Amino acid sequence: MKTTIVVLGMAMFVSRGGADAQEAPGPQPASPPAAPELTDATFKPLLELIRPKPQELGFEEIRWRPTFWEAVLEAQRAERPVLVWAMNGHPLACT
Amino acid sequence: MIARRTVWCDPRVKDLVARFVPCADEVYGLQSGTGPECELFRKIAEQGHYAGRTKPSNTRQGTYAAAPSGRLLASVNSNDPARMARMLRDALAAWEKLPREERLLPGEPAANAENRLRWEQRYPADGLVLRVHTRDLPRAEDAAREGSAKDWRAAAWNQDFAWFTRDEARRLLPEDPAAGAARAVPESLVRRLARCHLLDDVRGQTSQFDERHVARARLESSVVRHEGNLVGVRLEGETRTSSEGKWRVHGLEERSVEKQSRGFEARLLGRAVFDLSAGRFVRFELLAVGTRWGGTQYNCRQDDLAPAPMGVALTLAGDSPAERVAPAFVWAYGWK
Numbered sequence: 001m002k003t004t005i006v007v008l009g010m011a012m013f014v015s016r017g018g019a020d021a022q023e024a025p026g027p028q029p030a031s032p033p034a035a036p037e038l039t040d041a042t043f044k045p046l047l048e049l050i051r052p053k054p055q056e057l058g059f060e061e062i063r064w065r066p067t068f069w070e071a072v073l074e075a076q077r078a079e080r081p082v083l084v085w086a087m088n089g090h091p092l093a094c095t
Numbered sequence: 096m097i098a099r100r101t102v103w104c105d106p107r108v109k110d111l112v113a114r115f116v117p118c119a120d121e122v123y124g125l126q127s128g129t130g131p132e133c134e135l136f137r138k139i140a141e142q143g144h145y146a147g148r149t150k151p152s153n154t155r156q157g158t159y160a161a162a163p164s165g166r167l168l169a170s171v172n173s174n175d176p177a178r179m180a181r182m183l184r185d186a187l188a189a190w191e192k193l194p195r196e197e198r199l200l201p202g203e204p205a206a207n208a209e210n211r212l213r214w215e216q217r218y219p220a221d222g223l224v225l226r227v228h229t230r231d232l233p234r235a236e237d238a239a240r241e242g243s244a245k246d247w248r249a250a251a252w253n254q255d256f257a258w259f260t261r262d263e264a265r266r267l268l269p270e271d272p273a274a275g276a277a278r279a280v281p282e283s284l285v286r287r288l289a290r291c292h293l294l295d296d297v298r299g300q301t302s303q304f305d306e307r308h309v310a311r312a313r314l315e316s317s318v319v320r321h322e323g324n325l326v327g328v329r330l331e332g333e334t335r336t337s338s339e340g341k342w343r344v345h346g347l348e349e350r351s352v353e354k355q356s357r358g359f360e361a362r363l364l365g366r367a368v369f370d371l372s373a374g375r376f377v378r379f380e381l382l383a384v385g386t387r388w389g390g391t392q393y394n395c396r397q398d399d400l401a402p403a404p405m406g407v408a409l410t411l412a413g414d415s416p417a418e419r420v421a422p423a424f425v426w427a428y429g430w431k
Contacts, residue, residue, distance in 0.1 A: 058104030
């Protein structure tokens with residue numbers, strides 16, 4: 001983690017625009033804000049930073065059936081109650 | 096998406112969930128579709144926390160515990176694990192009291208009774224399936240800057256899937272995969288990536304971009320290694336999507352539409368390994384890192400519209416049932 005922060009800090013220093021860049025209105029920033037530079041050196045730390053950490057993926061330890069009907073069929077056979085997590089956008093994809 | 100971290104990671108909740116058959120699904124199709132599956136869901140939802148509701152929306156989002164018969168046991172729409180645990184305990188108590196004849200559907204429900212087209216039927220088992228993760232990247236003046244949230248938004252991330260057919264996946268590397276060979280990935284594929292996957296859904300659902308919103312979409316693929324059947328590929332490129340118009344950015348708040356703009360300008364860099372004998376990628380990592388701006392109605396950017404850094408990571412998915420869920424905007428792929 002420390003290495004990640006150091007590498008990204010350097011990348012941001014290299015690539016960031018003026019101090020007012022964050023305030024630029026409109027569809028196109030007048031000068032680029034501080035997006036980290038994407039290079040071979042920063043690739044791995046950025047990948048680690050963006051991907052969820054194991055502690056953020058605890059919800060995947062639940063064996064979610066990916067469709068309601070699949071769960072209904074199984075619950076009927078097993079004589080167990082069904083639990084439906086239903087959201088705008090599939091909760092296991094983008095919600 | 097908040098519930099992934101708050102509710103479903105909670106050990107008390109997980110212990111209780113083990114006593115159910117849990118499923119996750121998209122609510123709009125269930126509440127508005129036809130066939131036994133949707134009818135059963137509506138029967139359950141209309142006994143639940145949003146029964147009969149039409150304002151501020153008619154959504155039936157939430158978590159429902161029910162008997163297979165359609166009898167609601169308990170329900171809630173909450174990101175609070177304590178409330179969820181209470182609901183699950185109430186549901187189990189209600190289940191225990193329910194006579195067997197009221198628990199189950201009469202007869203054996205048909206396995207194919209979903210009766211509605213699901214994109215999951217187009218899952219490209221022999222192609223390329225990627226997990227897509229999005230997250231805000233550190234900002235130079237995080238402490239002082241408006242929009243740098245201190246609540247759940249500070250650590251927000253989201254996910255989706257990206258699909259490529261076998262033919263599309265093969266076109267991500269040069270036809271002749273000799274070391275040093277290079278090609279431009281077909282623009283249609285890169286534009287699709289930009290339209291449907293390089294999106295600011297970090298804090299919540301957003302919309303895809305249309306073709307006319309893609310200003311740049313370039314991805315070069317070059318072979319850096321070829322040993323036996325394994326071909327190592329480097330990917331490098333850039334995209335820019337931008338849209339202007341009038342729309343809402345304040346969720347369900349009743350406000351008039353205002354002039355808005357949104358977009359994402361990114362550099363792309365990746366590495367992958369293709370197995371020629373299997374005809375598929377065995378490793379795939381692609382990053383898009385750059386600047387996003389603006390917001391849409393439900394992506395919680397109303398106080399964070401100014402340009403700010405964001406990253407998207409696309410990595411190889413597994414093939415478990417939960418990883419076969421269709422991408423949010425697969426309908427915009429243009430697949431016939």
